[in-house]
Amino acid sequence: MKRPTRIRLIAAGAAVVVLAGGVLAAPRPPALSTTATGDPTLAASLTAGAAREPGARDTLAGAVIDPDGVTFAGLGADENTEFEIGSITKTFTALLLAQAVERGEVSLDDPAGDYLDLADSAAAEVTLGELSSHRSGLPRIATSPSALATSVWNSYRGSDPYPYDLDALTNHARAAALTDRGTVAYSNLGVALLGQALAAAADTDYADLLHERIFDPLGMTATSLPATPDALAADARTGYTLAGRPADAWTMNAYAPAGGIRSTIADMARYAQALLDADPALGVDPARMLDPQGDPDDGPLIGLAWFTQAPEDGTATWHNGGTGGFTSMIALDREANRAVIVLGNTGASVDAVAMTILEETA
Amino acid sequence: MIAWIPLIVVVGFVAGFALSAWSPRIGAARDRLALVVDGLMAAGLLLAGRSIVDWTSTSLYAWYALVLVLAAGVVGAVLRWPTLPPLKDPAKRTRRGWGAGVTIAILAVLVGVTTA
Numbered sequence: 001m002k003r004p005t006r007i008r009l010i011a012a013g014a015a016v017v018v019l020a021g022g023v024l025a026a027p028r029p030p031a032l033s034t035t036a037t038g039d040p041t042l043a044a045s046l047t048a049g050a051a052r053e054p055g056a057r058d059t060l061a062g063a064v065i066d067p068d069g070v071t072f073a074g075l076g077a078d079e080n081t082e083f084e085i086g087s088i089t090k091t092f093t094a095l096l097l098a099q100a101v102e103r104g105e106v107s108l109d110d111p112a113g114d115y116l117d118l119a120d121s122a123a124a125e126v127t128l129g130e131l132s133s134h135r136s137g138l139p140r141i142a143t144s145p146s147a148l149a150t151s152v153w154n155s156y157r158g159s160d161p162y163p164y165d166l167d168a169l170t171n172h173a174r175a176a177a178l179t180d181r182g183t184v185a186y187s188n189l190g191v192a193l194l195g196q197a198l199a200a201a202a203d204t205d206y207a208d209l210l211h212e213r214i215f216d217p218l219g220m221t222a223t224s225l226p227a228t229p230d231a232l233a234a235d236a237r238t239g240y241t242l243a244g245r246p247a248d249a250w251t252m253n254a255y256a257p258a259g260g261i262r263s264t265i266a267d268m269a270r271y272a273q274a275l276l277d278a279d280p281a282l283g284v285d286p287a288r289m290l291d292p293q294g295d296p297d298d299g300p301l302i303g304l305a306w307f308t309q310a311p312e313d314g315t316a317t318w319h320n321g322g323t324g325g326f327t328s329m330i331a332l333d334r335e336a337n338r339a340v341i342v343l344g345n346t347g348a349s350v351d352a353v354a355m356t357i358l359e360e361t362a
Numbered sequence: 363m364i365a366w367i368p369l370i371v372v373v374g375f376v377a378g379f380a381l382s383a384w385s386p387r388i389g390a391a392r393d394r395l396a397l398v399v400d401g402l403m404a405a406g407l408l409l410a411g412r413s414i415v416d417w418t419s420t421s422l423y424a425w426y427a428l429v430l431v432l433a434a435g436v437v438g439a440v441l442r443w444p445t446l447p448p449l450k451d452p453a454k455r456t457r458r459g460w461g462a463g464v465t466i467a468i469l470a471v472l473v474g475v476t477t478a
Contacts, residue, residue, distance in 0.1 A: 007440060007441060007443075007444065008441070010440050011436070011437040011440035011441050012437070014433075014436045014437065014440055015433040015434070015436055015437045018405075018429065018432055018433040018436050019429060019430070019433050021429075022425070022426065022428075022429025022430075022432070022433070023426075023429070025409070025412060026412075026422060026425055026426070027412050027413075027415075027417045027422065027425055029417060029418055054416065054418060054419035055416055055418055055419065056416070056418050156414070156472075156475065156476075157475045157476075158476075242365065242416050243368075243413060243414055243415055243416040243417065243418075244416075244417070244418065245413040245414070245476070348418075
């Protein structure tokens with residue numbers, strides 16, 4: 001065989017191998033389950049809403065709470081399926097803050113340095129109220145080179161980007177510069193500090209504080225905060241990234257007050273119902289968290305963690321969440337005494353799913 | 363926009379490999395080592411991109427298009443191989459060898475963590 005012919009054959013063979021490998025290795029992200037549970041109308045709304053936002057889908061669970069009661073639906077999930085609720089955890093931290101103020105343990109104007117070892121750093125001066133309303137000026141996440149590298153690398157791996165203990169968290173806060181203090185700038189670092197400060201004020205740890213003051217009084221028996229991988233059940237549910245790759249659970253360690261809770265749609269409906277009804281089991285009037293505070297010209301309308309839509313956009317009071325493998329949204333229509341919660345086990349947003357259902361069922 | 367970065371990176375490396383294999387001048391591989399490293403980077407990052415890129419937003423056609431471009435690059439690389447020296451400048455053998463080794467090691471880690 002002539003040499004050019006042999007080379008062309010090798011080239012063709014290599015191309016066939018690449019093409020065959022490409023076909024065999026084609027991405028196969030999960031698809032949204034067609035197994036509906038609960039209310040068929042709400043399940044159909046979940047299916048329709050999910051198609052409006054990009055990203056991989058697997059299972060969804062939703063609940064509508066109105067004066068007539070609670071309606072559940074799920075796709076590949078039911079009201080007892082566990083999800084990570086991500087940053088909706090911040091609303092629980094805000095509730096703990098409001099409770100602690102009510103109990104006289106802390107004041108919204110107390111500096112964080114009163115409760116945590118922040119030395120003479122700028123972070124020591126920010127108040128608990130500022131931490132909860134994202135007006136502290138702290139950055140969204142720790143900005144040291146090692147923390148940024150850990151965040152990027154763990155995100156690439158699909159694992160928890162917040163593996164830090166309390167010492168590391170306070171070091172992050174001590175090293176952080178404040179930017180535009182008083183203006184709303186979302187900060188996971190700030191809310192993590194707040195949760196740890198509240199735990200210190202109550203002389204306990206954050207997970208125990210949640211159980212004692214929120215989960216147990218509200219009967220949220222399927223809700224937990226496993227702050228470290230060791231505390232996570234061996235068969236704990238995990239989700240998928242936006243691209244559909246399996247993602248590790250996020251436990252978040254000392255950052256857990258910013259996003260570490262795992263819950264079910266049934267328990268979250270119980271929580272929403274308590275907020276709408278000002279349930280005495282909350283230990284405080286929920287308006288203290290939900291009502292926007294501060295100067296509306298200084299950014300979004302925000303109470304203690306809770307966002308309120310600008311008047312031209314609607315009337316919802318809401319918070320969403322996202323971890324490596326889960327997304328969540330809770331939206332309250334306080335005037336109509338209604339709420340919608342949607343939980344998903346992929347990185348694809350469920351914000352529009354929940355907001356659309358809230359508007360459709362108005 | 364951030365969600366598109368992985369796809370842009372993968373497209374860049376796969377297209378770059380095809381260019382290095384087929385281009386007569388601009389972007390052309392100067393020697394076999396460069397061609398091998400370009401090819402491994404393109405194939406490795408496409409493999410990593412399988413898990414990192416949101417193919418539900420970009421469509422699977424983009425995946426198949428990239429596989430096609432990679433295959434075209436492989437064809438070009440095989441055809442060009444006999445015309446290239448192992449190393450354009452043998453005096454830089456050590457430096458080029460280390461550079462290629464480190465690049466491939468980093469690539470192996472990047473691919474490994476997405477496929478483990």
